[in-house]
Amino acid sequence: MQLLVLGGGAFLGRHAVTAALDAGHDVTVFSRGGSAPVDGVAVLTGDRQGDLSALHGREFDAVLDTFSDPDAVAATAGLLSGAVGAYGYVSGMSVYHPAGPRIPGAGDPVRREGEAADDDPLQERSLAKLGAEAAVAEHFSGPAPVFRVGVMVGPHDPSDRFTWWPVRLARALARDADRTVLAPGDPARVVQYSDARDIAAFAVDVLARRAEGVFDTVGPGRAQPLSAVLDACLRAAGGSVGDVEWAWAGERYLREGLRDVEEEARPLWFPEDQIPQDAIDSSAAIAEGLRFRPAEDTARDVLAWLRDEGRTELAAGFDPEFERALVAGR
Missing domain, CATH: 3.90.25 (UDP-galactose 4-epimerase; domain 1)
Structure with missing residues (x-):
């Protein structure tokens, strides 16, 4: 698989790069810094909120995106639609509605504009993640799995x-x-928590198989x-x-x-x-192959x-x- 990781230098993105290399895939990262997080990857330099020119005319089997700006995600998804086989987006468990089930899972109610308390620290970032999820669904034609993460731990955790x-x-x-x-x-x-390396390996595998769905990846299951x-x-x-x-x-x-x-x-x-939740139901991701160390x-x-x-x-x-x-x- 030819995998494009948008970012790739930070926590989860870095582990996705390593997981893909370990699985024998070819990896390209797109970042503002223009440097490789590890050896053995190609680097494209650009800006998600401005200069996407390095991505024009390029084709990949899959892309992994962790960005939280819906407009930037929409622009990238639209540009890569037809040039990339599958678009994986990393969202978060905080998107679930605070008044929903105590143990939510994919398909349960999510947050909506104007329905959170004024002092809810998760509302703004959650709506941004939901906006990005919707942007991928609207602008990308092809498999677009969503990985909703929770507390991530492990090496390189900032x-x-x-x-x-x-x-x-x-x-x-x-x-x-x-x-x-x-x-x-x-x-x-x-x-509940997840080692970011487990989520990264799962995301790479899902993209390689072009599986679809919304996957809650909060462990340990x-x-x-x-x-x-x-x-x-x-x-x-x-x-x-x-x-x-x-x-x-x-x-x-x-x-x-x-x-x-x-x-x-x-x-x-x-x-x-x-x-607000007691736990997250990750059974769908576990059934799809997610494992927790x-x-x-x-x-x-x-x-x-x-x-x-x-x-x-x-x-x-x-x-x-x-x-x-x-x-x-x-």
């Missing part, structure tokens, strides 16, 4: 919200003073309590059950204690009131990535003194 856990637990194992670890809410709370995820991160850091003391704090207490910490800077899964593998790979990159600062997480204060005040 948010560091999952990354915090294996890093924090590695620190706990290295220093006795840090072995009491603040944990959010109920240890039995079921959580099974009931997994938060305590199990954190224990997996502990094992990835080289520890085992009993090596740390989990200081579980109630969400009401944490909301107050973290009122000055933006939700996007909080580690998963500290209070996230912006997410164990949390321990993701956490171990995240630590290896950080070591390779030489990174020491994270975009999410707590200062040790602040964490200790929260633990003491429970």
Whole structure:
């Protein structure tokens, strides 16, 4: 397959490039920077909101698009219609209507203009994603699978919200003073997330087969309590059950204690009131071949990535003194 990845240098796009190369496909990326995220790919330089000239007259078997600007997506979809076999668009689980089912799936109600609370942080971005979905459907003639993603984790995650856990637990194992670890809410709370590499591999496979449909790709496709995820991160850091003391704090207490910490800077899964659903039904994607790797593998790979990159600062997480204060005040 000749695959065009629009972007390709960021989180999911980068993993899609790697997944396609691993599967033996030829990959071209289109980006403003004009640089390849990894070796072995061709690069086209342009601007999604302006200069698409590098795409004129080119043909590909498939394209993967993650952009959230409906007008830009419409322009690209229209330009590539007839020149590309399948157009995959990456949307998000936040498009589902907050008043819909507690566990929505493809076909359930989605958000609409003017129906969200004024302070709903997801409304604007969700309507943009829905607009982009509609733009592909309107302007592209051919298979156009939609991949609705949720919380994505793994190497190259710019948010560091999952990354915090294996890093924090590695620190706990290295220093006795840090072995009491603040944990959010109920240890039995079921959580969902996906390693971006699993979504990337699935998207590449779907495009190669030119399958169609709306696929919710939120994992792990099974009931997994938060305590199990954190224990997996502990094992990835080289520890085992009993090596740390989990200081579980109630969400009401944490909301107050973290009122000055933006939700996007909080580690998963500290209070996230912006997410209205309990879970997402990804059965259609699982039936189509989506698979989720164990949390321990993701956490171990995240630590290896950080070591390779030489990174020491994270975009999410707590200062040790602040964490200790929260633990003491429970």
